[in-house]
Amino acid sequence: MTAPVSPREILICSIAKLLDGSRHVAVGASSPIPAAGAMLLRALKDERRAEKVRVSILGSVEHNFFTNGSAELFDCAGQGRIDAFFLGGGQIDGVGNINLVGVGDYPQSSVRWPGSFGSAYLYFVVPRVILFREEHTPRVFVDRVDFISAPGISEPGVYRTGGPYALLTGKGLFRFDRDRPGFSLESVHPGHSLPEIKEATGFDFTHDDDPSITPTPDAVTLKLLRGRVLDELHETYPDFAAQMRREISAGATPA
Amino acid sequence: MHTDLEALARQIEPGMRIALPVDYAGVSMAMTRPIIRHGAGDLDLICVPTGGLQVDMLVGAGLVRSVETSAVSLGEAGGAPRFNQAVKDGAIGLRDATCPAIHAGLMAAQKGSPFTAMRGLIGTDVLKNREDWRIIDNPFAESGDPIVLIPAIHPDITIFHAPMADRFGNVWIGRRRELAAMAYASKMTFVTVERIVDESLLASETLAAGTLPALYVSEIAVAPRGAWPYGLWGEYSTDTVELLRYAKAARTAEGFAAYMSGAAAEPAK
Numbered sequence: 001m002t003a004p005v006s007p008r009e010i011l012i013c014s015i016a017k018l019l020d021g022s023r024h025v026a027v028g029a030s031s032p033i034p035a036a037g038a039m040l041l042r043a044l045k046d047e048r049r050a051e052k053v054r055v056s057i058l059g060s061v062e063h064n065f066f067t068n069g070s071a072e073l074f075d076c077a078g079q080g081r082i083d084a085f086f087l088g089g090g091q092i093d094g095v096g097n098i099n100l101v102g103v104g105d106y107p108q109s110s111v112r113w114p115g116s117f118g119s120a121y122l123y124f125v126v127p128r129v130i131l132f133r134e135e136h137t138p139r140v141f142v143d144r145v146d147f148i149s150a151p152g153i154s155e156p157g158v159y160r161t162g163g164p165y166a167l168l169t170g171k172g173l174f175r176f177d178r179d180r181p182g183f184s185l186e187s188v189h190p191g192h193s194l195p196e197i198k199e200a201t202g203f204d205f206t207h208d209d210d211p212s213i214t215p216t217p218d219a220v221t222l223k224l225l226r227g228r229v230l231d232e233l234h235e236t237y238p239d240f241a242a243q244m245r246r247e248i249s250a251g252a253t254p255a
Numbered sequence: 256m257h258t259d260l261e262a263l264a265r266q267i268e269p270g271m272r273i274a275l276p277v278d279y280a281g282v283s284m285a286m287t288r289p290i291i292r293h294g295a296g297d298l299d300l301i302c303v304p305t306g307g308l309q310v311d312m313l314v315g316a317g318l319v320r321s322v323e324t325s326a327v328s329l330g331e332a333g334g335a336p337r338f339n340q341a342v343k344d345g346a347i348g349l350r351d352a353t354c355p356a357i358h359a360g361l362m363a364a365q366k367g368s369p370f371t372a373m374r375g376l377i378g379t380d381v382l383k384n385r386e387d388w389r390i391i392d393n394p395f396a397e398s399g400d401p402i403v404l405i406p407a408i409h410p411d412i413t414i415f416h417a418p419m420a421d422r423f424g425n426v427w428i429g430r431r432r433e434l435a436a437m438a439y440a441s442k443m444t445f446v447t448v449e450r451i452v453d454e455s456l457l458a459s460e461t462l463a464a465g466t467l468p469a470l471y472v473s474e475i476a477v478a479p480r481g482a483w484p485y486g487l488w489g490e491y492s493t494d495t496v497e498l499l500r501y502a503k504a505a506r507t508a509e510g511f512a513a514y515m516s517g518a519a520a521e522p523a524k
Contacts, residue, residue, distance in 0.1 A: 071433060117304075
């Protein structure tokens, strides 16, 4: 028997779907699930002999063609050559502001996170920024962030070719509406519910009364993910790839 | 060999601006303890564009006045404990940035220009807290187009680690071009290397393209496994177990002091 689809695999497949149509996807450091999602999209396009997808994984040698140091990612984004990127946040609020700096009064934060990284730039110039945060709790999804590393929307007249596109969490998938602005719930992951998501979200969002369930991957997609994608992922994220492999073999019950 | 590192460290004076590379680009961890032993304080660190273990150790040792950075962390080993504590205590000045702004500041210095303009940033609290950055109206636009100016960053010293140098003082940096940007912008550049080769790196077209010429390099010292416990591209990988050991020890000031005086001063063979 094939192992049942795991929550992580649903996240990876959801990311591949969100990325569909991108020609060049970049993935930041320490982001195994987004990296797997981008690799899955590339594998699916290769399988269908569709237009090739370029994937740039920071921290990888094999899956990274930058040769101009750590500035090249940002230069590349500024030139409009990166279609999709991922950002997270210690806090994310209902208008898409993200906080990667800390909790409390800046600069003497009571909890300090690493810092804004490239978000204060990339959020402006990458058309499809996918906000990815597995932990779905009211301390992450707040009404108002304590520090704006990067704003969800900008005043008219501010140069902005990019911004939030979707928000993917361990419980569900949201789309971002720049005009409102705000998030709307697109689907609930299997095993979770709308009341649970409402309880865990500190900001208001729109939703259907009976939201759909995040789809599980078809057999072709799952095969690519468990084969080629984990093989590719191993170079940058050996521990993560090995752990997924163990889960898959533990879940595959003998017939 | 160690004398070399100590001699380099002695050139650091209190109040200098020191530029240090991101954890995967070639951190001269071998210089960290010599710098701490030398003890010149009030340093202003510039992380290009983020910092890690070396920054945390220098902060923990009380040598740092301010940190300009886009982030500080120990990567897979979690948050940077001494840096985070110093932030909480208000013990260091913070100049939070975003990666391309640090690159932009170095780029301006590289070109001998006073500043570079860059997109993004408007509406962020990063910009709000940087009195040294400015918004102007793009003078080339037909209608209003606000854009941020980042002043040139001029470090006193850049310190990094690379695989090799030649006898003539040229250093091979491969595709880690930010190391060149740092050197161009700095008054002095100290490089530790795994080895020194006899033949000029500029003699081969293949190697020359990835070589930082001696013009920009002030001092070179040999330090085998000098990035440890960080990895060095093309040479060896990061010792995550050691990073985790540090992360655990440095949760307290006492644990940090014990770690720093401990036997782990040398890389595992």
